[in-house]
Amino acid sequence: MNEKIEKILEDYCTNEGCEHWANDNELYGLLEDFDVLYEEKTDSHRWWDTYRTTIKVGDTYIGFISAKTTGDMNAREAGWDFESDTLCEMLPVKKTVTTYIRKEKNE
Helix, strand or coil: CCHHHHHHHHHHHHHHCCCCCCCHHHHHHHHHCCCCCEEEEEEECCCEEEEEEEEEECCEEEEEEEEEECCCCCCCCCCCCCCHHHCEEECCCCCCCCCCCCCCCCC
16 A cells, blocks of 8 residues: 555544554445545446545545445445555546537527
8 A cells, every 4th residue: 555645544543533444445444434526437347337536635635446336235245345555646637528418409
């Protein structure tokens, strides 16, 4: 795991009085407690879709790969495992996005 991010998360746990994670599943549980700022789908599998998820801890934007199932089970129940080596620091970038709306018949 990225040492800088590990330190940021450890400091967060100390300041907020939460327990330090013992394994990747507990770390993923901690990450899920933060508000998601941005998600981008990166891949699809039979049972789940993977996303690059971005959260903010203190002043740092942190990204990691998460998953959502396409069925009733959660991703871990379906066999997906969180990998802490996907944690990375993210930078905010502004993009211009063009979307399209339906044209009315009389226009």
